[in-house]
Amino acid sequence: MILLAFLAQTLRIAIPYLLAAAGGVLSERAGLIALTLEGYMLGGAFTAVAASYATGSPWAGVVAAVAGGAVLALIYAVSAIRFRADQVVVGIAINLFAIGLTRFLLRLFFDSSSNSPRVSGFTVQGSGTGFGALLLNPLVWLGILVIPATAWLLYRTPFGLRVRAVGEHPTAAASVGVPVARVRYLAVLLSGMLAGLGGAYLALDQHQFTDGMTAGRGFIALAATIFGRWDPVRAGLACLLFAAAETLQIQLQGSQALPSQFVEMIPYVLTIVALAGVVGRAVAPAALGKTATE
């Protein structure tokens, strides 16, 4: 029973990571650094709450979150692909933009500087935190299925082949007729939608939007992307690992065995270790961060 509660809690924490990390893998495999996941998530969380508050339907929130993430991703894609702006700089600007704009809109729509009013979400409150309540939430299913779906898209479809090609060697891809820019746009838009969904899950799960509520989760998803060596399945496992560590910390809370700050560090330390190549070097897509010239 304790194990089941542990697994349920882990899954619950992992869902937004899984959705965002799937987006991170797609974006980075196409050659665009996914520093923006945090911003997409925050934007998605806000639009999800705004739309479901306005309509009363969580499904409207889900659609709005996809749109919100996609709009931010489009700004990123246009700047980085069309205008060849530096991806790191633009990525940071997108995150700052998402933080600032959601705060501004929180004041504009809900006249609050901290949180939105309550929205219904998918789960009925009081239905507990066990597996039963979790499985009633369609976004949980989406989060579970997104990893195999991304793996299939990336390794079994022509689009996935093109994504990998433009991320490794855009010039070669262009020379055999792959529309490099279009593939990159699509991959980035998809990543924005997926991370936006991750944000929607967070906001609907907590039944409201609070200022800065993603709290670095986008960067944990980025860490999972890199720690999973840009492979959807391994990135998914990394998400579960990071979520399990958090769950363990929550369950051990008060026992003083392990200060929470050290648990917080785990994803980041593991990622640095992976990058430094202590246990099997993580090698990025070759054209990651590079402007494609066709």
Place this chain on the structure above:
Amino acid sequence: MSSPDPTLTPVADAPLGIAAPRTAGRPSRRAQIEEAVLPPLVALLLAAVVGDLLILSFGQSPGAVYRLLLDGTWGNAYGFGQVLYKATTLVFTGLAVALGLRAGLFNIGAESQLAAGGFCAALIGLVLPAGFSALLCLPVYILAAAIGGGVVGAVPGVLKARFGAHEVIVTIMLNFIVLALLNYLTSTRLHVPDTLHTAEIRSGRLPRLADMWPAFQGSAANVVIVLAILAMIGMWWFLFRTRRGFELRAVGLQPHAAEYGGIDVGGVTWRALALSGAIAGIGGLNYVLGYKHYYEEGFATGAGFLGIAVALVGRSHPVGIGLAALLFATLSQGGLAVNALVPKQMVDVLQAVVILAVATSVPEVRRLLRMRRGGER
């Protein structure tokens, strides 16, 4: 992501902008100035348009809001003092990021380096007996802050030089690690109960500008601003007048050529990031020694990312960085001034728009200018 990094071209060669020595193959001084000045102008214009939209969405008049923003920042001594205080921190983080960019490296860790610098200075402050004169212990504080920030900066530097780990990811991840560590140390060992800050330090407090000019009364501006100006001059001297600075710029422009020319690229890499971290660390003195006289959780929040904006808009040149720091500090302080009419969060959006616009227009403006120049020939 692990190869020596030609990916950052738009920024990495931005430093060419203003101060590059004029040689035969280079564009004229006038063209260089155009290249440096146009993108920020485009950015400000775009930010003004977005600002108008946000203000109108709140049902206010843009004219009134912008007037209030200027009045509350440059219009009175208190507001101006606050601008100077905020600009001081941004000069340090801006210089830190710029030094990395000159070496072709992206230091996104300025926030945690700033925090670590402030933390180490506060540690020294808790140890030093009260009543030491500020002038005597200032060098100790500077050294402590530089070491704190420098160690945090050196980690990604060494990882990059030794293992080729990409400094962007490492510095981001390190931000979270270092801030969590400082949070742990502060909350379990050093904090005053029921607060998020350490005990007050009693030696080596630096005078505020208000002590000399009473008009600044109430503003946090303090003499660390002198250190900021010295840092700007020092950075200019280092980059353009020393051998080490030349090596650093050579690595930033073309690492392979630099290596062929006998420069130890790995050494330059880790030293550049360590020095970058040290500069950001010294910035922590502005808060710890000049303003609050203690280390507080979260004092560095946002200053690292704004440092990137400052370095970018300032084209990685000390003079540009000074001006850009004033711009971003004016926006930050201006947000508070206009909060009665529109949410202060408006300026967060504007700051992001300025960064986006500069980042997208720098390569574009450069290309257009080149095309025009090409057409004239």
